[in-house]
Amino acid sequence: MFSDSEENYLKTIFHLERQFKDGVSTNAIADQMQTKASSVTDMMKRLSDKNLVNYVKYQGVTLCDKGRIAAAAIIRKHRLWEVFLVEKLDFSWDEVHEVAEQLEHIESEELIDKLDKLLNYPKFDPHGDPIPNKDGNFPVRDKVLLSDLSIGSKGICVGVKDTSSSFLKYLDKNGIALGKSIQVLEKEDFDHSQKIKIENEVLQVSQQIASNLYIKTTH
Numbered sequence: 588m589f590s591d592s593e594e595n596y597l598k599t600i601f602h603l604e605r606q607f608k609d610g611v612s613t614n615a616i617a618d619q620m621q622t623k624a625s626s627v628t629d630m631m632k633r634l635s636d637k638n639l640v641n642y643v644k645y646q647g648v649t650l651c652d653k654g655r656i657a658a659a660a661i662i663r664k665h666r667l668w669e670v671f672l673v674e675k676l677d678f679s680w681d682e683v684h685e686v687a688e689q690l691e692h693i694e695s696e697e698l699i700d701k702l703d704k705l706l707n708y709p710k711f712d713p714h715g716d717p718i719p720n721k722d723g724n725f726p727v728r729d730k731v732l733l734s735d736l737s738i739g740s741k742g743i744c745v746g747v748k749d750t751s752s753s754f755l756k757y758l759d760k761n762g763i764a765l766g767k768s769i770q771v772l773e774k775e776d777f778d779h780s781q782k783i784k785i786e787n788e789v790l791q792v793s794q795q796i797a798s799n800l801y802i803k804t805t806h
Contacts, residue, residue, distance in 0.1 A: 591692045594661050595620065596630050597639060600650055601658035610647020659723035665691040666712035667702050673713045674706065680713040681755035714755075715746020715765055715801055731804060733769065734779065734797035739806075741770045746801035754799060761790055769802060 589597070599619050603611040613627040620627070631642040639654035650658060668687040672678040678686070693699070700721065703709075710726040712718055717725040730745050744767050747754065758764065762785055772789065773782035779794040 588694065589657065592630070593634065593637075593639075594657075594692060596627075596634065597650070597654055597658040598661050598665075600640065600648055601655065601662065604650065607647065610649050612647050616648070656723050659719045659725075661691055663719045663721075663723075664693065664699050666716060666718040667699060667706065667709070669712045669714070670706050670709050670718070671702060679755075679759070681752040681759070683713060684750060684752075711746070713765070714750050715744075729803060730801040732798055733771070733781070733783070733792075733800040733802050734794060736771045736802060736804070738771050738774055740804060741768065741806040742802035742804040743767070744769055744800060745803045747799055748801065749799040757796070761792075762786070762788060763790075763800070768805075769800075 596616070599616055600611055603615055603619060607615060613624050613631065616627045617624045628644075631640060631648055634640040634654065635642040637653075638651055639657065641649045641651055665687045668690040669683040672683040672686055673680060703721075708720075709718055711728070715730075717728070719725045728745060731742075732748070736742070744763060744765055746765070747758070763769075767785055770784040771781055772784055775781070779797070780791060781794075781797050782789060782791050784790075
């Protein structure tokens with residue numbers, strides 16, 4: 588129904604709308620997609636003609652209902668493929684994004700529905716991000732950043748804010764993974780680093796690390 592390029596733009600706008608509530612600027616889209624603002628403008632006109640976005644020059648871009656449904660479907664495919672790659676093909680969580688970027692453009696709705704069923708209808712991908720269902724509805728899970736927890740707080744690691752390969756490799760190296768129990772032991776006033784207990788291991792983490800880990804609190 589849409590070209591790969593159109594799908595990439597729709598997905599990018601969807602994610603940026605969380606930061607820009609009043610409309611996403613073409614410059615923000617260009618920065619995210621590493622392209623020229625003039626190229627973004629041309630694409631916005633094309634997507635507007637297809638009733639996928641609301642675009643007014645100099646006023647930003649928002650998704651129409653049709654565009655939002657299409658974007659959710661692309662995200663669903665991407666995150667289901669990530670689950671498949673990790674669970675069925677033993678990819679590590681720092682490897683799956685680029686492969687899923689290619690697989691998300693497969694058009695067969697029947698294939699994706701069967702993939703969803705095969706994986707037993709997962710609600711979250713390997714990075715803890717929510718997977719929308721067939722109707723485009725995203726599951727909700729209470730979570731806070733590790734950096735926001737107080738001393739003594741306990742919880743379970745349920746997601747990451749930074750999905751870069753380097754960050755995920757750092758987590759693997761230090762035994763931090765989804766499902767692991769975490770407790771805040773100490774917090775430094777000077778640099779806001781934290782001493783945490785992961786299962787039975789004690790680790791010192793920087794503020795940057797703590798501000799990129801999502802925790803579901805248990806105490």
